Amino acid sequence: MSRLPTIATLGSHSALQILKGARDEGLPNLVVAAAGRDALYRRYPFIDQVRSIPRYADFEALEGELSEAGCVMVPHGSFVAYLGEEVNQRMRVGYYGNRGVLRWEADRALQRQWLEQAEIRMPREFKSPDAVDDWPVLIKTDGAAGGSGYFLARTPGALERRLRQLDGLGYTIQHYVVGVTLYVHYFQSLVHDRLEILSMDRRYETNVDGLGRLPHQVQQEIDPQPSYVVVGNSPLVLRESMLEEAYRMGERVVETSKALIGGAGIWGPFCLETIITPDLRFHVIEISCRIVAGTNIFVDGSPYAALFFDEPMSTGRRIAREIKEAHALGRLGELIDEGPGA
Numbered sequence: 001m002s003r004l005p006t007i008a009t010l011g012s013h014s015a016l017q018i019l020k021g022a023r024d025e026g027l028p029n030l031v032v033a034a035a036g037r038d039a040l041y042r043r044y045p046f047i048d049q050v051r052s053i054p055r056y057a058d059f060e061a062l063e064g065e066l067s068e069a070g071c072v073m074v075p076h077g078s079f080v081a082y083l084g085e086e087v088n089q090r091m092r093v094g095y096y097g098n099r100g101v102l103r104w105e106a107d108r109a110l111q112r113q114w115l116e117q118a119e120i121r122m123p124r125e126f127k128s129p130d131a132v133d134d135w136p137v138l139i140k141t142d143g144a145a146g147g148s149g150y151f152l153a154r155t156p157g158a159l160e161r162r163l164r165q166l167d168g169l170g171y172t173i174q175h176y177v178v179g180v181t182l183y184v185h186y187f188q189s190l191v192h193d194r195l196e197i198l199s200m201d202r203r204y205e206t207n208v209d210g211l212g213r214l215p216h217q218v219q220q221e222i223d224p225q226p227s228y229v230v231v232g233n234s235p236l237v238l239r240e241s242m243l244e245e246a247y248r249m250g251e252r253v254v255e256t257s258k259a260l261i262g263g264a265g266i267w268g269p270f271c272l273e274t275i276i277t278p279d280l281r282f283h284v285i286e287i288s289c290r291i292v293a294g295t296n297i298f299v300d301g302s303p304y305a306a307l308f309f310d311e312p313m314s315t316g317r318r319i320a321r322e323i324k325e326a327h328a329l330g331r332l333g334e335l336i337d338e339g340p341g342a
């Protein structure tokens with residue numbers, strides 16, 4: 001059998017979980033970190049190699065070497081944020097996952113097309129401020145990340161004022177769904193041809209998750225603007241009667257992606273970000289097509305992973321397990337997008 005692949009990633013987001021997962025599965029690992037962020041990764045003895053680069057923009061200069069060393073890059077939430085979509089698309093190191101999904105994920109209109117085709121319920125979107133007939137609404141500015149750049153409006157006047165302040169920036173207007181947020185962490189295994197739910201979380205967002213602690217009278221006096229900046233995540237388990245629907249939504253997303261994106265569609269980890277309303281329906285606000293940071297709660301496994309595995313299984317470790325099994329079966333090529341020039 002050829003040499004074992006090295007699990008490599010960028011030093012940020014969920015890198016610790018991914019690298020620990022590689023070690024637990026007996027695979028070599030490597031992290032590339034920008035100057036100043038490498039110190040963190042040298043603290044942990046389970047990391048085999050820490051490569052430091054001056055800035056993330058210097059990443060491409062390392063690609064030849066990583067490729068030679070048999071690395072498989074495992075992307076996470078910082079890959080597009082720090083390297084940009086184009087660098088991801090042209091990366092010459094083996095890339096775990098289908099790069100075709102990047103385009104579908106980055107564009108809100110394409111995401112909606114994909115999810116609606118998969119019969120996933122989404123919040124209504126309004127083509128113009130005049131078309132809004134269901135309040136409150138959330139204005140999402142283009143390129144907003146991590147929940148900053150969102151504004152809530154509950155009257156036509158407030159909406160108009162907000163939009164004027166945007167000064168030409170692109171935006172989307174969505175119905176604001178009042179309910180409980182729940183993020184479902186899926187894993188589509190090509191080796192086992194099955195969809196697994198590995199864990200779930202809810203995000204902790206400032207200041208919206210703090211507003212409920214203010215008495216109503218105080219809220220009225222100060223009229224605070226809610227913001228949705230994520231600061232952390234907490235675990236949650238779902239009512240068991242809703243679990244089957246959570247699986248079905250994930251399966252429809254995978255099935256639809258095969259036709260839309262091509263090949264095996266989406267595989268590996270992905271997340272549906274949902275809001276559950278009092279009628280117990282899921283409304284999906286977004287899909288993340290890779291490991292999400294909420295899985296960091298479950299480095300040591302989760303109540304859902306325990307139903308599939310008799311040992312602690314994080315999403316990071318699950319990725320390493322899949323890569324290891326595919327390698328042993330001579331099927332690694334199916335999981336790795338070799339990218340341009342392959």
Ligand code: AMP
Pocket residue numbers: 012013077078081145146203230231232233293294
């Ligand atoms: P950081 O590693 O904190 O610099 O974050 C890198 C990217 O991941 C940024 O785009 C963040 O918005 C995103 N991110 C980091 N942590 C989380 C989290 N807990 N939930 C959602 N997104 C996150």
Ligand code: AMP
Pocket residue numbers: 123138145146147150174175176177178181203205228273275285286
């Ligand atoms: P996102 O950037 O889509 O992950 O959204 C960030 C946060 O904004 C979510 O975790 C929710 O708290 C909130 N949010 C986004 N879209 C909606 C919506 N249509 N209705 C209610 N809350 C939303």
